Amino acid sequence: MSQRAALYARVSTARQEQEQTVASQLEALENAATAMGLTVPAERRYIDDGISGARLDRPGLDALRDAAADGLIDVVLVHAPDRLARNYVHQVVLVEELTNRGVHVHFVECPATERAEDRLLVQMQGIIAEYERAKIMERTRRGRIHKLRAGQMLPYSSVARYGYPIERSADGLRRTVVIDEVEAQHVRAMYRWVREEDLSSRAVARRLNAQGIRPRRAARWTEGRVYGVLTDPTYTGMATYGRRMSVEPARPKKPGSYRKHLKSSSRFRPKQEWLIIPVPPIVDEKEQAEVRAILARHRWQAPRHLKYDYLLRSLVVCGECGWRMEGHRQAPRSGVPYEYFYHGCRRRLAEVRGHDKRCKAKYIRRDELDAVVWDALVSWIQPPEMLLQEAEAWRSSRAGEDQSRRDRARLESAERKLQTHVERLVDAYQAGAISVEELKARRDRRRAPPRSSCCRGAPRATYPEARRADF
Incomplete structure (x- = not known):
């Protein structure tokens, strides 16, 4: 009986998706499947385009896990461990879950066998990849801040704010921010409409669209884009860097749907963390302060403001498109x-x-x-039996939450200790203080079953599902 095979491929960014990175992964996976004598049907090709590997709720990955839970596959081919997950703990969770389902995980770049050395190699590759990724992000952030403070870099990656084009020097080494007089006139008109005619950002967007004025990288103006122009301190001559930070949305606009990026929302950093870079002003600070005051008054007087009571505020979801x-x-x-x-x-x-x-x-x-x-x-809570059942269910859930909290605390503690140990080993290995053989020896001495150290008490049959719910 031939094995039922599946493929899984993933890229993190839309740029990788456009550069056909997924196609190259699929080609390598298909060649590996052919070499192993496996046939992969079209419905068993699970792909996540432009979705970060730092999260577990991915549509392609969820479909793969559901197929494994239903017993529809015997082996899954993945290009490399970091394509399955960026986080080493997530890799362990997924491989263990699929293995417990009877599915063999085959990595094309580094196929693992039952030998302890091969398992050590895969584990070390996953941990080192996570460590180096964090180091690269930190070095990139510090280098960018240093260049900004030294005046060697602009606060924009490639596209400046509306009204501010970027000019390059003849040798292409230096870039400067200048004022586009045509776009600057439109910006000044926005401020004038709000100050003199008391227009809202939505009304300004409608007027711009009616006059055929288009933003730089979109088909039409929206109230959000107009609000950004009216409140951005860049237009007063103070361009900022690091004003916002990416966070997970507290209330997603489309609940229940998959998001390509886990931190798809943003919030302001403390002002003392902002970097201010001077640029030519289009309006003065007094004008922007007046506009901000008018917009704040509009927000208070808006029909959808919080001063009105809605019992089901932010809980009603559209049945047509799924948005709140x-x-x-x-x-x-x-x-x-x-x-x-x-x-x-x-x-x-x-x-x-x-x-x-x-x-x-x-x-x-x-x-x-x-x-x-x-x-x-009212009809649901009136019967006393229902109240008794819910009270008992609440007590049981609290007990389960306490146990889950303790398990999660042990897991996080073990992960921190493991990260510290790996960083020390990597530093020692890079400095030439230890060899690969000594790495293996230290690993064998510190080796301990992960269940007994950080997840003691969890039933083996339900452990993958509990880990899947936590992440």
């Missing part, structure tokens, strides 16, 4: 002498939100939706 719906207020007007509140999809205003298509989902009245949800909750 916003709370809105309809003020009294001709024909409707009363106000009412409703939930609307974010994608209905496609022309100022940057979407290609307008969502056709209808508005939902707040009072009607609240009544339906409230009646369902």
